[in-house]
Amino acid sequence: MITIGRLARYAGVSIKTIRVYHDKGLLPEPDRDSSGYRRYTARHAIELIKIRTLAExxxxxxxxxxxxxxxxxxxxxxxxxxxxxxxxxIRGLRETQRRLRRLAAGRLQMLPPEVGDHLERLPGHGFSPRWVALETDLWILLFAAHPDTAIESFHDQAQSLTDPALRRLYLEYDRAHDLDPHDPRVDDLARRIVRATRGRYGSGDLPGQDTGSEIPAMLQGVVNASSPAWRRLDALIRDELFRT
Structure with a gap:
């Protein structure tokens, strides 16, 4: 016959936990002895270990x-x-552990090698550190949320940067960050981006549209929040591209 304290030590739980199990009808309470104490048996210890194992x-x-x-x-x-x-x-926790280790090793380690290589080349094309950091964070989010479709979006953007004219538009977008939102250059850039977008995609669906996901809007929201000029640029572009 053992006390509740010793039972708790045997099973690796607290006395409070045993009492909770009693209250919920999981573990029968033994009768009290002549001194008024409850005395437990080995059977109680075995049942308690089973309950603890299932709960864990x-x-x-x-x-x-x-x-x-x-x-x-x-x-x-x-x-x-x-x-x-x-x-x-366990499989999910191991995947989380792998992502955590990639994060500890550096943000680029969280992305496919070809994306990391692309991001490392951006400064050589003239993009600002701010733009590279923003692109890195956005690709990490996109690959975490939609790993199956993110690579297609990445290839589309990477391909566009091989076109000198499109690359210049990206660079101008980057540099527009510090402009006054009502600077005429913002309006002019929006018109040229709309023209280039229509020339590249025609009247079909644009990349990232109609995916049923809120991630594209979230990503654009992050971009817009960092610059009033970028926010107005996005509004002008969307107003023109999606005008009915």
């Missing part, structure tokens, strides 16, 4: 209570489902 595996307490009353066949079937769920969670 993520099984809700209400479900554990049901499993205690289940048949042996149903109990083992439930354990197989718990094991499968736990395996999926």
């Amino acid at each position: 595996a993520g099984v809700p307490l209400a479900r554990i209570r049901d499993l205690r009353a289940a048949s042996a066949e149903d109990f083992h079937e439930a354990l197989r489902h718990v094991d499968a769920d736990l395996t999926a969670r």
Whole structure:
């Protein structure tokens, strides 16, 4: 016969946890002895370890209570489902761990090598450190949210930078960051970007449109928030491109 304190130590839980399990009907309370103390047996310790193991595996307490009353066949079937769920969670945690290690190694390590190489070449094309940092953060977000489609968007942008005329527009967009939003150069740049966009894509859907995702709008929101001139530039471009 053992005390509740010793039972807690055997099972690796707190006395408070044992009392919670009593209250929820998971662990039967033993009778009190002549001194008024509850005395537990090895059977209580075994049951408590089972409950703790299921709880640590993520099984809700209400479900554990049901499993205690289940048949042996149903109990083992439930354990197989718990094991499968736990395996999926472990796989997800390992992927999170890999992303964390890539983050610790540097932001570019979170991206495919070809994207990292592209970003490292941007300063050589004349892009500002601000633009490179912003592009890096946006690609990290896009690849984290939509890894399957992000590479297509990346290839589209990388291809556009091989065209000297389009690259100049990107550079002008970068340098417009510090302009007054009502500077005539903002209006002129918006018109030229619209003309180049229509020339490249025609009347079809533009990249990033109609994906059913809020990520493209979120990304553009990050860009717009960093500069009043960029915010007005985006508004002018959208007003012209999506005018009905």
